[in-house]
Amino acid sequence: MLYYKVSSESIFFIPSMSDCDPQPSFFPDSSTLSSLTPFVLLNTGARMPLLGLGTFQLRGPEDTLQVVDSALSSGYRSFDTASVYRNETDLGHALRQLLPKHGLTREDIFITSKLGPKDQGVKAREGALRSLELLDLEYIDLYLIHWPGTQGLGVGDLRNPKNRAQSWEELEELHTQGRLRAIGVSNYTPGHMKELLDVCRVKPAVLQVEFHPCLVQEDLRRLCREESVCFQAYSSLGTGSLLQDPLVVQVAKGCGRSPAQVLLRWAVQQGVPVLPKSSHPSRVAENARVFDFDLKPEDMERLGNMESGQKYCWDPSHVV
Numbered sequence: 001m002l003y004y005k006v007s008s009e010s011i012f013f014i015p016s017m018s019d020c021d022p023q024p025s026f027f028p029d030s031s032t033l034s035s036l037t038p039f040v041l042l043n044t045g046a047r048m049p050l051l052g053l054g055t056f057q058l059r060g061p062e063d064t065l066q067v068v069d070s071a072l073s074s075g076y077r078s079f080d081t082a083s084v085y086r087n088e089t090d091l092g093h094a095l096r097q098l099l100p101k102h103g104l105t106r107e108d109i110f111i112t113s114k115l116g117p118k119d120q121g122v123k124a125r126e127g128a129l130r131s132l133e134l135l136d137l138e139y140i141d142l143y144l145i146h147w148p149g150t151q152g153l154g155v156g157d158l159r160n161p162k163n164r165a166q167s168w169e170e171l172e173e174l175h176t177q178g179r180l181r182a183i184g185v186s187n188y189t190p191g192h193m194k195e196l197l198d199v200c201r202v203k204p205a206v207l208q209v210e211f212h213p214c215l216v217q218e219d220l221r222r223l224c225r226e227e228s229v230c231f232q233a234y235s236s237l238g239t240g241s242l243l244q245d246p247l248v249v250q251v252a253k254g255c256g257r258s259p260a261q262v263l264l265r266w267a268v269q270q271g272v273p274v275l276p277k278s279s280h281p282s283r284v285a286e287n288a289r290v291f292d293f294d295l296k297p298e299d300m301e302r303l304g305n306m307e308s309g310q311k312y313c314w315d316p317s318h319v320v
């Protein structure tokens with residue numbers, strides 16, 4: 001059940017806390033009513049919107065401009081890109097052009113990018129500075145090590161752990177210098193996480209991994225909860241494959257919503273931030289309408305019982 005608590009400064013949005021990862025608090029965006037998107041609080045103290053726009057496979061300046069325009073109109077204030085998506089330049093241009101139109105400034109939005117596997121190790125600083133330059137930003141809100149391995153090395157190559165440790169040190173330095181406001185990792189297994197948590201000077205703020213009803217990642221979620229690392233979902237729609245799942249479709253019919261909204265609501269109702277991607281402005285808007293309804297506890301449970309370990313993206317489990 002979504003409920004609202006009024007404090008002296010603001011309204012807090014709190015989803016069912018029984019299922020919820022404990023670290024999030026939910027605040028409405030102060031800028032406009034239409035952007036009433038809740039936030040999670042990172043261990044840096046920064047607010048990260050619970051809803052962000054995924055941009056994998058979003059290409060070209062015109063399409064990017066159109067989709068980002070629709071996203072800003074629909075209340076998105078967070079954008080997820082990566083060096084390997086090759087759209088950092090287009091996203092940076094689109095935001096610079098569109099923020100004034102929407103009455104927003106740089107401080108109103110949250111931008112995530114990621115270090116490419118080819119830049120792991122000695123090239124990490126150069127890779128992160130390249131992202132800053134392509135996005136044309138003074139700072140990036142969140143920068144993630146995209147993948148635990150290094151491009152060109154086998155999954156069992158012992159240079160992988162050495163390189164990711166070096167990457168982390170470089171990101172820590174850029175964080176200290178204020179160029180990367182928060183740093184984190186993606187596609188790390190519990191083993192990779194423990195290795196990092198044992199030696200890091202700056203704790204990762206976020207772990208971004210695949211998460212949907214068929215892949216509930218209990219062990220990683222528990223670890224994140226214990227270590228105050230925000231657990232963030234990617235591919236919440238199973239890269240589109242879960243939209244036709246009979247149970248998802250049935251739950252959607254039962255609550256008068258679309259399958260995409262059900263899958264996204266299932267995650268945000270547990271306090272897990274999501275990053276749906278669409279190249280269609282109407283779907284971008286549809287995917288944002290997930291904060292004005294509740295899934296019944298029995299539907300949350302039925303969806304959670306779909307767990308099968310199914311991955312639609314890459315599998316990091318063999319990277320040493």
Ligand SMILES: NC(=O)c1ccc[n+]([C@@H]2O[C@H](COP(=O)([O-])OP(=O)(O)OC[C@H]3O[C@@H](n4cnc5c(N)ncnc54)[C@H](OP(=O)(O)O)[C@@H]3O)[C@@H](O)[C@H]2O)c1
Pocket residue numbers: 053054055056057080081146186187208209233234235236237238239240243258260261275276277278279280283284286287313
């Ligand atoms: N860190 C990582 O390694 C990693 C890996 C994967 C993804 N990610 C991030 O997470 C984001 C989302 O993941 P994803 O792109 O893999 O997949 P996703 O968001 O689960 O699904 C995207 C697919 O669903 C379709 N879709 C979206 N909304 C829809 C709707 N309302 N109705 C019908 N179809 C809809 C899209 O098609 P159309 O575009 O044609 O609408 C697209 O084919 C990525 O874009 C990226 O930013 C990160």
